[in-house]
Amino acid sequence: MNQHKFAKIPILDLSLADAPTSRTRLLKDLRHALTEVGFLYIVNHGVPEVAISDIIDALPNLFSLPAQAKEEVALHNSPHFLGYSSLRSETTAGKADSREQFEFATELEAPTSGAEPLYELLRGPNQWPPSYPSIRPIIGTYLSELTALGERFLRLVAESLSLPSDETLFSFLSDQHRLKLVRYPPTPLDTCSDDLIQGVGPHKDSSGWWTFLLQASSPEVRGLQVLSGDGSWVEVPNIPGSFVVNIGQAFEVVTGGVCKATTHRVVFPPGAPERYSVPFFQGVRRSLTKEEASETLKKHFAGFLDRRVDDGPEEAEVDSSFLKGKYDTWGESQLRTKIRSHPDVGRKFYGDVFDRYVNDD
Numbered sequence: 001m002n003q004h005k006f007a008k009i010p011i012l013d014l015s016l017a018d019a020p021t022s023r024t025r026l027l028k029d030l031r032h033a034l035t036e037v038g039f040l041y042i043v044n045h046g047v048p049e050v051a052i053s054d055i056i057d058a059l060p061n062l063f064s065l066p067a068q069a070k071e072e073v074a075l076h077n078s079p080h081f082l083g084y085s086s087l088r089s090e091t092t093a094g095k096a097d098s099r100e101q102f103e104f105a106t107e108l109e110a111p112t113s114g115a116e117p118l119y120e121l122l123r124g125p126n127q128w129p130p131s132y133p134s135i136r137p138i139i140g141t142y143l144s145e146l147t148a149l150g151e152r153f154l155r156l157v158a159e160s161l162s163l164p165s166d167e168t169l170f171s172f173l174s175d176q177h178r179l180k181l182v183r184y185p186p187t188p189l190d191t192c193s194d195d196l197i198q199g200v201g202p203h204k205d206s207s208g209w210w211t212f213l214l215q216a217s218s219p220e221v222r223g224l225q226v227l228s229g230d231g232s233w234v235e236v237p238n239i240p241g242s243f244v245v246n247i248g249q250a251f252e253v254v255t256g257g258v259c260k261a262t263t264h265r266v267v268f269p270p271g272a273p274e275r276y277s278v279p280f281f282q283g284v285r286r287s288l289t290k291e292e293a294s295e296t297l298k299k300h301f302a303g304f305l306d307r308r309v310d311d312g313p314e315e316a317e318v319d320s321s322f323l324k325g326k327y328d329t330w331g332e333s334q335l336r337t338k339i340r341s342h343p344d345v346g347r348k349f350y351g352d353v354f355d356r357y358v359n360d361d
């Protein structure tokens with residue numbers, strides 16, 4: 001799989017989009033970041049500071065709710081995979097992740113007709129902690145601000161990749177975007193070991209089109225790293241006022257691999273402090289088929305960049321569970337991913353397909 005070598009993550013100032021000359025420079029830098037790195041920071045992004053500080057301030061309160069209050073909104077109550085999951089309940093790359101999280105999404109009604117595809121059950125209401133009612137408007141505002149940011153960003157992406165219009169990219173967007181509030185606990189100071197502790201194992205973001213990540217602890221708190229083409233892990237420090245933006249698997253598919261979903265992880269040495277983060281996953285339309293995803297812009301991205309001249313034909317193939325998997329729609333492959341990450345929810349609500357999804361490698 002062809003990946004690029006890089007030592008630093010580019011920082012893009014979105015306010016440059018406001019004047020014609022600086023916009024041209026921004027678009028050029030964006031194109032470079034999308035095609036050569038797959039990870040970038042954005043600053044001056046237009047999300048109001050208060051929307052961000054409200055969520056940062058809420059994190060310690062939310063995570064210090066008593067165990068019983070967390071259990072009331074546990075993910076295993078929700079066929080929509082929304083709610084609280086405890087430390088070590090999720091595995092990535094075969095190892096338990098040392099983090100706890102609350103997952104929310106655009107507030108939607110669950111399907112009622114029974115006639116819709118099963119994956120439509122990914123859609124549904126949030127679980128709001130009854131003992132912390134003020135969290136609801138904070139999350140609501142943040143979700144709508146990030147939805148708008150995602151759309152502004154997508155327009156710039158379309159322009160930077162010379163698409164004739166942004167219509168196609170927008171037609172692949174979902175009505176549901178997901179948000180995780182994540183806490184990585186401090187790591188024990190173990191003098192006998194200098195092994196790194198896995199906050200979340202190496203992965204490409206599978207649930208989104210684009211991810212907009214808020215690193216929500218103070219700047220000296222580290223942990224996020226991204227894999228460079230030479231096999232080294234590059235640190236992604238917390239730059240105040242920024243979001244980290246990275247490409248999800250569906251976008252990699254749609255661009256024929258021109259824009260790569262870059263592998264990343266969160267790790268800590270022994271004795272590291274607690275860390276908070278808030279990833280927003282811009283959603284992909286559940287009914288998007290493999291064919292639509294890989295064919296619609298194929299012509300546009302074929303031979304798109306001179307840098308692809310050296311690639312062999314096999315390298316042009318995109319590594320994606322969506323493409324390689326047995327399921328035709330993005331919704332079904334998402335449902336399978338979710339069931340595999342949270343087998344308790346899978347067994348409880350998706351008994352008819354559970355075995356098939358879990359044993360289909």
Ligand SMILES: O=C(O)CCC(=O)C(=O)O
Nearest residue numbers: 182200205224266277279
């Ligand atoms: O916590 C972070 O900084 C990254 C989290 C992440 O990569 C994810 O949840 O997909």
Ligand SMILES: [Fe+2]
Nearest residue numbers: 203204205264
């Ligand atoms: Fe991620």
